[in-house]
Amino acid sequence: MSFRKNHIEELLEELRENKIHISLGDDVLKLKFNGTKPAPVLIEKLKAHKQELLGFLKDKENNQIAKVEISDTGYPLSSSQFRLWIISQIEKYSISYNMPFQIVLEEEINASLLEKSISSVIKRHESLRTVFKKNEEGEIQQWIITPEALNFELNVIDVSLKEDAETLANKTIKEDYYVPFDLENGPLIRCMLLKINEKKWLFYFNMHHIISDGWSIHIFSRDIMQFYKSYAEGKTPVLPELSIQYKDYAKWQRIQLKTAENKKDKAFWETIFSDEIPVLELPSHQARPNARTNNGHLLRMYLPESETKNINTYISGKGGTLFMFLIASLNTLLYRYSGSDDIILGTPVAGREHLALENQIGFYVNTLAIRTKMNAAMSFNALYNQTKQHILEVYAHQKYPFDQLIDDLKIKTSINRNPLFDVLVILQNFTNSKNTEEFKVKNIGAVESYGAVASKFDLTFCFAEIGGLLSIDLNYNTDIYNDDTMRELLLNYRKLVQQATNSEALNIQDFTISLEVIKEETVSTTDKKEYDDFLEKINNEMSDDF
Known part of the structure; x- marks a missing residue:
């Protein structure tokens, strides 16, 4: 049996879900992984298809990325940077693309060495020294600032003598979450070191998404620690x-x-x-705002170990991956809520297929729009198999920039919705190294609040399998949905997963959910006319630039 391209994509997807990176080294397949070693069955798959994977990687390696000539008039933006720059022209949206992150350091820290280490990383990665402004011809360009001109300084704050030091430190960090960045003047990175006591520090940094992504956060942290270790050892x-x-x-x-x-x-x-783009309308007590907002709230629920095992057993029996199951089950949930049999969900991918991008900091992440057409009489099994095949096809074409697709489709921009989809699905590739006893969670199966957050979409589902449990984070826009509705939605998702794994032949129209909270019809809204000229200008700029 030949190893067809979709089989490669399926194997690569399995590697991604297990946080395993493969690369080429002198005709040898090199593996990188965090935490526990890959399962023996996965190693056997790699051995069995080594030659096909080597050929796949060689094809990618041959497409080299050339260095551009040094310019004093700026450099072009990537397609994703350009769209994010457009969005960020509306000040209130720019806060949504802040990327705050913090690390607990349980050792004594030399603040001056940490500052030197961060400066070294900033010197190493030009993206951390980039600003965005127009050239003399009025074209938006990215400009690289020298390390000397940037003159980075680490903000060191000692709260160790204050009452309730850790609470004060976290309050200080939270206040920075929503401070906007100046894309034109920079810098687009801020760092703080907060001293709780001699043996506990909080290292916090915040970057704008236009110069970074989730993968970049890992690279940034790793490089800093490598520099710091070397400096500390002389x-x-x-x-x-x-x-x-x-x-x-x-x-x-x-x-x-x-x-x-x-x-x-x-x-x-x-x-x-190619046909009419569906718009997902979920029931809500609140009218959709006339323009997009970023006011969000985070809810979290853990599925019990037994239910998580049932999901994995289902996947093992049918083939495929956890992500494929999540997409199929979420589509079933949203179908039952909305009655729509044509649903588009978005999901981010690393966008680093080229080997040269593995250790880069920058905005490489791409977005895939996964469209699913269903019918009420199809079984969950049928939907899962359809989803599995479609996702393999999508991954085979994942290099195409989402932002370019939006331009190609000539979708009329709506100021109160995102283009193509309003629901984002993320599967975090955490190392599943802890058992249930080590990973202690209170109130498994219950929905708990984690407070206010920025929200880019109507709904963002973020899944992670850790400690034998499936963690589900739901970030919802509070200007569209209320807390009771979203709590009920998560509980309904748990109920639906139970049905899918226990009665897999059940038709999707026959899945039972509770809608006790929903008493009113969805309220529709219309766009504000005063934004029309601005939106037309945006669409024209996009058409001219790409």
Whole structure:
């Protein structure tokens, strides 16, 4: 039996879910992983298809990213950067793309060495020294600031002598979450070191998404710690040289848009969205705002170990991955809520298929729009198999920039919705190294509140399998949905998963859910006319630039 491309994609998806990275090294397949070693069955799959994977990686390696010539008039933006720059022209939206992160350090920290380490990472990665402004021709460009001009300083705050020091430190950090960045003048990164006591510090940083992504946060943290360790030991830091910088990738991406392979990707996506684009309407007590807002709230629920095992047993029996099950089950839930048999869900992918991007900091993440057409009489099994096949096809065409797709489809921008979809689904690839006893969770199966957060979409589902439990975070926009409705939605999702794994032949129309909280019809809204000129300007700029 031949190892067809969709089989490669299925194996790569399994590696992604297990947080395993493969690369090429002198005709050898190299593995990188965090935490526990890959399962023996997965190692056997890699051995069985080693030659096919080597060929796959060699094809990707041959497409080199060239360095661009140094310019004093700026550099082009990537497609994703350009759209984010457009969104960020509306000040209240820019806060949504702040990326705050904090690390607890349980050891004595030398603040001056940490500042030196961060400065070294900023010098290493040009993206951390990038600002965005127009050139003399009025074109938006990215500009690289020298380390000297940036003059980075670490904000060191000692709260160790204060009453309830840790609460005060977290309050200080939370206040920075919502401070907007100045894309034109920068810097687009802020760092704080807060001293709780001699043996406990909080290292906090916040970056704008236009220069970073989730993968980049890991690279940033890792590089800092490598520099810090070397400086603390009095050694000269030695990190592998970066072959390219983000500006090189942005130029390379534009070239890729003209290749034959890219034309195939474009044709695939245009076929998927060739007919009328569905709009998901979920029941709500609140009228949708006239313009998008970023006011969100985070709820969390853990599925018990037995129910998580049932999901994995179902997947093992049917083939596929956890992500495929999540998409199929969420579509079933949203179908039961809305009655819509045509649903689009968004999901982010790393966007780092090229080997040169593995250790880069920058906005590489791409978004995939997964469209599912269902019928009421199909079984969950049928929906799962359909979802599995479609996701494999989607992954085979994942390099095509989502932002370019939006331009290709010429979707009329609506100021109170996101383009193509309003529900985002994320599967975090955490290492599942803890058992249930080590990973202690109170109130398993209950829905708990984790407070106010920024919200980019109507709903964002974030899943992670950790400690034998499936964690489900739901970030919902509080200007569209209320707390009771969203708590009920999560509990209904748990009930639906139970039915899917216990009665897999059940038709999706026959899944039972409770809608006690929903008493009123969904309220529709209309766009504000005063934004029309601005939106037309945005659409024109996008058409002209790409």
